[in-house]
Amino acid sequence: MKFGHFDDQNKEYVITSPRTPLPWINYLGCENFFSLVSNTCGGYSFYKDAKLLRLTRYRYNNVPYDSNGHYYYIKDGDTIWNPGWMPSKTELDSYECRHGMGYSVFTGVKNGLMAQLTDFVPMGSTCEINKLTLKNTSDKKKDFSVFSYVEFCLWNAMDDMTNFQRNFSTGEVEIHAGGSQLFHKTEYRERRNHYAVYAVNASVDGFDTDRDSFLGAYGENSAPSVVVNDQSKNSVASGWAPVGSHHLKVALEPGEEKTYIFVLGYVENPVNEKWVGRAEDGIINRAPADALLARFDTTEKADAALAELKAYWDKLLGHFSISSSEEKLDRMVNVWHQYQCMVTFNMSRSASYFESGIGRGMGFRDSCQDLLGFVHLIPDRARERILDIAATQFEDGSAYHQYQPLTKKGNADIGSGFNDDPLWLIAAAAAYIKETGDYSILDESTPYDSDPSKATDFMEHLRRSFNYTINHLGPHGLPQIGRADWNDCLNLNCFSEEPGESFQTFGPSEGPNAESVFIAGMFVKYGKDYVKICRHKGLCDEADTAKKAIEQMEKTVMDAGWDGEWYLRAYDHYKHKIGSKECEDGKIFIEPQGFCVIAEIGKDEGFCLKAMQSVEKYLDTKYGIVLLQPPYHRYHVELGEISSYPPGYKENAGIFCHNNPWISIAETVIGRGNRAWQVYTRTCPAYIEDISEIHRTEPYVYSQMIAGKDAPNFGEAKNSWLTGTAAWTFLDVSQYILGIRPDYDGLIIDPCIPDTMDGFTAKRKFRGNTYHITVRNPAHVQKGVTKLIVDGATIDGNMIPAINGTGHDVTVEVTMG
Secondary structure: OOOOOEOOOOOOOEEEOOOOOOEEEEEOOOOOOEEEEEOOOOEEEEEEEOOOOOOOOOOOOOOOOOEOEEEEEEOOOEEEEOOOOOOOOOOEEEEEEOOOOEEEEEEEEEEEEEEEEEOOOOOOOOOEEEEEEEEEEEOOOOEEEEEEEEEEEOOOHHHHOOOOOHOOOOOOEEEEEOOEEEEEOOOOOHHHHHHHEEOOOOOOOOOEHHHHHHHOOOOOOOOOHHOOOOOOOOOOOOOEEEEEEEEEEEEEEEOOOOEEEEEEEEEOOHHHOEEEOHHHHHHHHOOOHHHHHOOOOHHHHHHHHHHHHHEEEHHHHHOOOEEEEHHHHHHHHHHHHHHHHHHHHOOOEEOOOOOOOOOOOHHHHHHHHHHHHOOOOOOOHHHHHHHHHHHEEEOOOOOOOEEEEOOOOOOOOOOOOEHHHHHHHHHHHHHHHHHHOOHHHHEEEEEEEEEEEEEEEHHHHHHHHHHHHOEEOOOOOEEEOOOOHHHHHOOOOOOOOOEEEEEEOOOOOOOOOOEEHHHHHHHHHHHHHHHHHHHOOOOOOHHHHHHHHHHHHHHHHHHEEEEEEEEEEEOOOOOEEEEEOOOOOOEEHHHHHHHHOOOOOOOOHHHHHHHHHHHHHHHEEEEEEEEEEEEEEOOOOOOOOHHHHHHOEEOOEEEEHHHHHHHHHHHHOOOOHHHHHHHHHHHHHOOOOOHHHHOOOOOOOOOOOOOOOOOOOOOOOEEEOOHHOOOOOOHHHHHHHEEEEEEEEEEEEOOOOOOOOOOOEEEEEEEEEEEEEEEOOOOOOOOOEEEEEOOOEEOOOOOOOOOOOOEEEEEEEEEHH
């Protein structure tokens, strides 16, 4: 069942019913100011950091769902309605939500009145624009009211929802321009030098800034007292809950329309320029706010800003595009894969409808992986992010597992000890260098623990990352797992028996016995990149030493990490196998099958093929590949959180979409294009749009997890948008299935596609040049390049050497066979 459809020409998903199974959201903003907005106008805004600088309030896990946002109420006679349906939930004559690239458009029609709301965050600005167009589609004059409404957050979102003894007494506002401009200035009198402004480009017939006045005693936002009575109270908030609401009385002749521009903005002043006159008078310096509002105070200016945003996205998405016989493949590669990669790069795992924005911040591992799908879009931002991440590393090569985006400092609450983290830094650096050819990043002075006095060059960070694994090997010679590896719920050094204890931070964590075969696969895979980087730097002895360590790890995996038909997952504290046929539950795990095959460990010995066959035999389902089988049916204190979930959910045999592309990539390593394609399409949003009533989350982006075959709700997804799935699936389809893969010395073309595909064309911008690629598959093979012609000249192999200079258009013809 569908609740909408793709509009490929406009790069939009069109939602035609407000009653989607869950709120289907979009992200506005791609620089510093961001908003989350659902298909019914729910959501909130923040500047840089969703925890520390949140402008508007949102209530997670609320009843009803998604019932706080940036709302516009229309009072037409006795009828109250909203263009996006919520929160009044008045039945509309027609409804449509279009989620586009950084903007959303809501169109509602009721009783001969059309209201269209366009939401977006303009480039280079710290605000959200709400363009509201009202049109009388009836044959009679209409007189009605419009009421805007936002509820301000008192900046720190965690404190805002907990510290009521203080917060009920701190709220402050200023009102200017007769109520057209409402300023939220809570805590500005003391340590803050920023405020929020909510303004409309018209004279108003009233305003409100006090929530209780607007809603009424025990009121609800579905029918605020002010709206019901069609009269604002001109309330001035003092403590309690500041809000922003404008009242506009509108008269429209038949066929007439009017447009209003609302701006919700974040404004900073230099500390010594906070006030107009004396600080004691408490009048804020509005000069930067006036400048911000002046940029968007007409419809023409707002339209120009939206056009600029659309042009920005057209240019970005022009870095990689394809045309094939598969319409769904084209729309995902050309638009939605890359769009989600941008969002995950910006957000990491901080703010979504499943992540509250107050906990995780930016993840070390997460951000490194997100970068893999983003680096081709804006390499300079990727470079900056890599160095920010590296600065949270410790001197021994380990790292804070998370850091806050505003301060860029490590999160001490969760600390370090996730022993896969250091290797992801090598993965990110390698991806950046392959994309750009910019080795100068290796020379950048980079701190440890955000302390410039402890800085070394970035190459030394990579060296310590590589050596951290070598210096932390367990009894079998495999890497120690620490608190956890990629699977944060496999906690082999925790032993928690009390409710409420963190599985990730409780217990010894640095246990000497628990080992990870998955990290071993990572070490081999990304160790090979480290060797190549060393050789480029002229560090040949170091490269040779690293190569020997990698070869030894490969041997160790084949000796101690192979279970006969698949790779083991780990060894626990007691040196017992995990992910073995000897286990009662959890006999086979997905993670080592993917990464050990990607690393080609035991490929010549047939291990890789056997592992992939075992995945298909034991882990496959119609909705994707589950993480493990059989699920754990009781809590295992020696395994931790993974066994705490009911069977079929999350890490306990759920379908973790994040590592499904590892299997698809692994299948391309052994040349099985049909199977790689099958794995890709089973979780790909465009290919499962028809089962939206089962899947429930947005059909245009990936979710982290789908309930596995052992769960009552098999096929139901959770945790959409902010997941490493975005980067990994784009990496899978672009670099391994389509096979257009940057490398240190050029661009590799090595497709691994289903044998039913005749070929495809692609455009790929790479190091300042544009490659126009035509792939033909006349023999209908799954993998193999027999001919590569570049600008009319046949070249050997499947790598196009990097071109000196920029601005070239390069014609590439590829024949498979």
